[in-house]
Amino acid sequence: MLKKILASVGIGKAKVDTILLSDHLTAGESFDVEVVIKGGDVEQELNGIELAVMAQAKAEAEVGDDEVTYNKSIVLQHWNQALDLTIQPGEVITRQFTLQLHPEVPATQLFGQQISKVWLQTGLDIKMGIDGSDKDSLYISPSxxxxxxxxxxxxxxxxxxxxxxxxxxxxxxxxxxxxxxxxxxxxxxxxxxxxxxxxxxxxxxxxxxxxxxxxxxxxxxxxxxxxxxxxxxxxxxxxxxxxxxxxxxx
Structure with missing residues (x-):
């Protein structure tokens, strides 16, 4: 029982790792990923996998009489892949997906230099628990x-x-x-x-x-x-x- 309680607050929970099977991308193109889920200390019910392309962008806000600039994380695209299964302690489950970048997704590389931050965020939808998550930088060239x-x-x-x-x-x-x-x-x-x-x-x-x-x-x-x-x-x-x-x- 203690392990289940701990897993519900994120201790000993299932973990997710996303492997990008396509190294360098261009906006508008499709790319393949492999999602590896490893069971934690107790069995857990997995409802699904959530994947999102995110970017760090500059935003402006008024604070009193001043206008300030700050960085914020923005969701550009989102996918939800249903699982509806139970993962056992230590069990490893893999799934492969083909995703397609929106043609407006910003470039992150120009002539070998990083110019911006765009990444793929992966999360687990776990019943009665905090989701595990993974963050993978995307290397996107201009068209x-x-x-x-x-x-x-x-x-x-x-x-x-x-x-x-x-x-x-x-x-x-x-x-x-x-x-x-x-x-x-x-x-x-x-x-x-x-x-x-x-x-x-x-x-x-x-x-x-x-x-x-x-x-x-x-x-x-x-x-x-x-x-x-x-x-x-x-x-x-x-x-x-x-x-x-x-x-x-x-």
Missing amino acids: ATQLAVLDAVSQSGYRLFKVDIEAGKVRGSGFQSQLNCYQEYEFKPESRSFFGAKEIEVTFVDNGQETGVLIEVDRAFIGDGYKSVSIPNHCTSIDSVMPYIKRILD
Whole structure:
């Protein structure tokens, strides 16, 4: 009886470990995972496995008269896989699943460098108990179209300065984001003119067929301005995306 009580509050409970069978991912692609559940000190009833793609995003809030920026964890996608079984002490149960990333999921890697935090969270739905959980970082590269756009912006005289994930949604001409966060690539010009751009921020909204590109331009003495364009996803080279980028940078 004591072991059951302890397991119900998380001591000696079943544990879960998720193994990513696909090392490097691209938003919109499917990937395979193996979930390994090991029984604890007592038998427990497992209702299901919950998996979620999550991201760390910047958010803003008003505290008194001040506006503060803080980081928050955001659920981007969620799956619930039913089990309805009993796991015995020390028993090992494995399940494999194929999941598909939403095309708007932010990239975490750019040219071998980490630029953001996105992970797969796995939890057990245990009857009358605290769930075990596991957290696995996801290595997600920008799509070929996005990489071409980033290269085109760089070749247009801008230097990538930083990358953020922001809580909220964005929209441009003919497109609107669906997830509750978006990724911003912040560029600074290699050389500045008096009324030129102080910086530009590039955001992508990929719907699977084409990529919406929203560019926020911050100009000295003028303020922010927004321009957008949609680029077919078969455009994957600098030469093919450059006409679109010139259209909104000029």
